[in-house]
Amino acid sequence: MNKIIPVVIVLFLAIILADSSLYVVKETERAVKLRFGRLIESDVRPGLHVKLPLADDIRKFDGRVLTLDANPESFLTVQKKRLIVDSFAKWRIADVDTYYKATGGNEAQAMNRLAKRVNDGLRNEFGSRTLNEVVSGERDQLMQDIKDGLNERVRESLGVEIVDVRVKRIDLPPEVSNAVFRRMKAEREKEARELRSKGKEEAEKIRSSAEREKTIIEATAYSESEQLRGQGDAQASATYANAFSKDAEFYAFVRSLNAYRSSFSNKGDIMLVDPQSDFFKYLNDSKAGR
Structure with missing residues (x-):
């Protein structure tokens, strides 16, 4: 029994030592190694690694593509038209050393700093384009220019890479939207009145044409009926006359x-x-x- 206790103690200490000396970096993670608070390894590769107990500290960060969903912001176009733009960006850590030094590994701080740069990029690009270009004409080129411009700055300053930037929605300010809506409504009502007027005009033409055709058909039918009636009366008279001429007395008798x-x-x-x-x-x- 006295021999088992030291073995158990040794095993326990070995487990504690292994736990404090070994660490794992996953494939989805990026990590840096600090020794007494000083950065000694900036990009620890995925796998099982060894560290000095109590001296080394491992800081891990999410290495996957993350989403920055920015709050809607107000931007001006080159025509001084104000727009409310709702956008998002996809990003990931590109340089762990720069990322840690710039943000201390704080993802929220990285998001805030990145959101400011994304808004600045959108403001610059929107400010050099017209309303039609940002809404439909050059949307893809606009997004590509914003992404390229942001990557030039954030790689060096934040150590991150912008994978994609997209605009979810572009709205006019409420006061402008109401005016535009009223103008659109007036235009649609005007168009509806014009269409109704044209419809009534076409209906009158069709109705007049139908009435004219009806009158012509009735007149033609009456004329043909009168002709047939006259022909029938003539034929009947001829038949009566022929019968009467053959036997006038018998004809008179039958009529009686x-x-x-x-x-x-x-x-x-x-x-x-x-x-x-x-x-x-x-x-x-x-x-x-x-």
Whole structure:
């Protein structure tokens, strides 16, 4: 038992010594080694490393691409048009030595200093371009120029690299936006009135054309119907005349029968006629006209 206790103590001290002497830098990290507060190794590579207990201090930083989401800022174009620009930047540590010396490894401080430089870059680029160029005409070239200009400055001063700069949104100031909205609304209302007026004009033309065609069709149809009616009447008259010329007495007899049938079709009808009139000629004398 007395022999086990020293072994346990030695193992315990060995574990403590290993824990304070060994450290790991991940692939996603960048690190520097300090000895009594003085920088002795500026870019520790990923992997397992050894340090002096109590003397060495390892400072680790995020080596991945980080996002700087800047607050919307007001910029002026070359035409003195004020715009509210909301942007963001992608960045990462390029020089660990410079980054540590410039920011002390404080990511928040690096973000603040980088945000100021991004805003300065945007202000310079917007100030040399027109409203149309920054909104649509040269957006890609604008972003590339801003990125190149920033990288020239921040690599040396902050030890970081700007991977990309993008503008999320460009707005006009509220007072200008309201005026623009009112002007756009007035223009759209004017355009709507013009379209309605043209529509009414076209509708009147179509309606007039339809009425004219209707009148023409009705007149043509009436003319054709009258012609057909006249032809029918003429043909009927010719048929009657032809029949009458063949047997006038039979024709008169048939017409009398039709007259009788029409006159006495309703049993409740009462008709007062002189019995000696021609209407009853065939009823009074079956040999009438013979």
